[in-house]
Amino acid sequence: xxxxxxxxxxxxxxxxxxxxxxxxxxxxxxxxxxxxxxxxxxxxxxxxxxxxxxxxxxxxxxxxxxxxxxxxxxxxxxxxxxxxxxxxxxxxxxxxxxxxxxxxxxxxxxxxxxxxxxxxxxxxxxxxxxxxxxxxxxxxxxxxxxxxxxxxxxxxxxxxxxxxxxxxxxxxxxxxxxxxxxxxxxxxxxxxxxxxxxxxxxxxxxxxxxxxxxxxxxxxxxxxxxxxxxxxxxxxxxxxxxxxxxxxxxxxxxxxxxxxxxxxxxxxxxxxxxx
Amino acid sequence: xxxxxxxxxxxxxxxxxxxxxxxxxxxxxxxxxxxxxxxxxxxxxxxxxxxxxxxxxxxxxxxxxxxxxxxxxxxxxxxxxxxxxxxxxxxxxxxxxxxxxxxxxxxxxxxxxxxxxxxxxxxxxxxxxxxxxxxxxxxxxxxxxxxxxxxxxxxxxxxxxxxxxxx
Numbered sequence: 001x002x003x004x005x006x007x008x009x010x011x012x013x014x015x016x017x018x019x020x021x022x023x024x025x026x027x028x029x030x031x032x033x034x035x036x037x038x039x040x041x042x043x044x045x046x047x048x049x050x051x052x053x054x055x056x057x058x059x060x061x062x063x064x065x066x067x068x069x070x071x072x073x074x075x076x077x078x079x080x081x082x083x084x085x086x087x088x089x090x091x092x093x094x095x096x097x098x099x100x101x102x103x104x105x106x107x108x109x110x111x112x113x114x115x116x117x118x119x120x121x122x123x124x125x126x127x128x129x130x131x132x133x134x135x136x137x138x139x140x141x142x143x144x145x146x147x148x149x150x151x152x153x154x155x156x157x158x159x160x161x162x163x164x165x166x167x168x169x170x171x172x173x174x175x176x177x178x179x180x181x182x183x184x185x186x187x188x189x190x191x192x193x194x195x196x197x198x199x200x201x202x203x204x205x206x207x208x209x210x211x212x213x214x215x216x217x218x219x220x221x222x223x224x225x226x227x228x229x230x231x232x233x234x235x236x237x238x239x240x241x242x243x244x245x246x247x248x249x250x251x252x253x254x255x256x257x258x259x260x261x262x263x264x265x266x267x268x269x270x271x272x273x274x275x
Numbered sequence: 276x277x278x279x280x281x282x283x284x285x286x287x288x289x290x291x292x293x294x295x296x297x298x299x300x301x302x303x304x305x306x307x308x309x310x311x312x313x314x315x316x317x318x319x320x321x322x323x324x325x326x327x328x329x330x331x332x333x334x335x336x337x338x339x340x341x342x343x344x345x346x347x348x349x350x351x352x353x354x355x356x357x358x359x360x361x362x363x364x365x366x367x368x369x370x371x372x373x374x375x376x377x378x379x380x381x382x383x384x385x386x387x388x389x390x391x392x393x394x395x396x397x398x399x400x401x402x403x404x405x406x407x408x409x410x411x412x413x414x415x416x417x418x419x420x421x422x423x424x425x426x427x428x429x430x431x432x433x434x435x436x437x438x439x440x441x442x
Contacts, residue, residue, distance in 0.1 A: 011333065015363050018337045022359060025341075025352030030402050035351050042345040049290065049346060053298040060301075126299045129347050200306070 040165075054125060061263070118152075118267040119143050124168065133159075133173035133199060137266055140167045148228050150269040156234040156257030157181065157222060158266055169268070174235070174256050175201060182225040183235050185218050194220065194235060194254055199261075202239050202253040210248045214241050220254050229269070285323060285330045289339060292319035297346045310414035313422045316343060317388045320358065322426070324365035325372050325380060336362045353398055357391050377427055384423045388416035 029035045068076075104110075121143075125136035139145050141164050151158045151171050159179065163170040172179050175196040183194045183205075190212060194203040208214065218238040224231030239255040292315040300309055316339075323331050340355025347354065364387060365372070372380045392415050396407045 011366075014333050015359060018333055018359055019356065022337065022340070022352045022356035026350055026356060027352075029344075029351035039345055039351060042341055046342050046345050049293050049342075050297060053294045057299055057301075127348050129349060132348060134348065 050125060117144065117270050119145060119270050121151075121169075121266045121268055123263055123266065133176035133179075133196065133260070134162075135159075135171050135173065136168050137171055137268070138168060139268060140165045140169050142166050143268075144270040145169050145268050146270065150222075150229040150233075152233065152267045152269065153258045153262075153264050155259055156236065157229060158258045158260065160228050161268065171266070173260055174258060175199065175203065175260055180206075181229070181235060182223045183220050184223040184231075185214060185238075186221050187215075187218050188213050190214075191223055191225070192252075202255050203236060205250075205252040205254060208250040208252050210243060210245070210250055212250060214238060214250060214252055216241055281327065281330065285327070288319050288323070292316050293339075293343065293346060296343070307410070307414075310410050311418045312415065313418040314388050314392065314415050316354075316358070317361065317391055318384070318419050318422055320361055321365065321380075321384055321387065321423070324362060324369070325376075328366055328369060331362050331365070333359060333362060349395075349399070350402065353395060357394060361387055361391060381420060381423055381427070385416055385420045388419045389413075392416055 025035065029039070119139050121137040121139040123135045124138045127134040127136075137151070145161055145164050147161055147164050149161045149164075149169075151160060157174055159171045159173040159176070161169045162172045173196070174181065174194075175198060177196050177198050179196040181194045181203075182191065184191050192205040192208060194205055196203055205214075216238055220235045220238065222229035222231060222233040222235060234257045236254040236256040236258075238252060240251070240253045242251040244251055295315040300312070320331060320336070336358040337355045340353075340358040341351065343349075343354035343358075344351045365383075368383060372383050389412075392412050396412050400407050
């Protein structure tokens, strides 16, 4: 009986010690970045669990890419040939445009700053936490990716890198509640901030004056402010505009162009090292 | 069953529960199906607390919690705190749970899982200011309960090899 009492007291002390340690860890990790090295070490140890958890998804992708009917392959091949032909024609036009731009730059004495390169990547992990819209991609510091590099998918702006490891990077998606993108309306060239609202929700424009000229269907592009994205990349299309007369503002929602729930190749905008 | 085998079973189930917890669902799955994903960690720990509570040490709960914090990408400490509380509460209500594997243990699973989910959601709401949908707080405990109910016949069976193996 006495032995059991001693064990209970020891367990209570241990519980209290670990409980207080957890609270301290929580307070520090929620408010500072001092514990990032510890998180990195635990993440390294937990990597096998993450890889095993994603095996079914990899297997499904692999099966989908290997098991294709002959007709489907024919159709895909035809479509790809058409795409190549169309893109070749576009390339010729782009080459002409590039020459013209170079001549204009020479004439104006314009010096190009911040040349950027695009690194192709694939999604290797989706954050299971539904409150966070994040993915892990298979390129990192070794491929030239840096923190706050812009990420694009074939349809538009996808997000930005928030953490970069040697071979992988964590990408915060455009619709995450912690993500804000400096944008401008292509038609009126007005500047706004587009904020994410979580999964399946459109982006919203912050602090839009009641007198602002915004219409449904307006294209929203990056403004180039903030330095993450160059100017002119497609962010989305204005979906709804609602006047809130009492607050003298407009509620504007923007449907993202990027396919945020599709598994596709992503392009990371990485700065080019100057020779 | 030897002690080594018992520990192997224990650790294996913890690893499997962690894998199931972080395994991604396809992109096109509707939200109501996503919400039906049970809290595998609570289910697994509750099982071991109910049937071999001596394996569920507080230090083990703390360490597994830290790994879960990283796997879920949540602030370091939150899952260790919740697992510690789960183990402690489970040990205190051990007689209540073990007195009836059916009804009482199901009530305990539902309450503990709801408390864990609600506490975590509340913390994320306060610290990260994220939107919490009611269904994401209510559905996981119900899904966990359904899985626990599926386990009950297996655990209740007098001749269950599984029960013999873990006891």
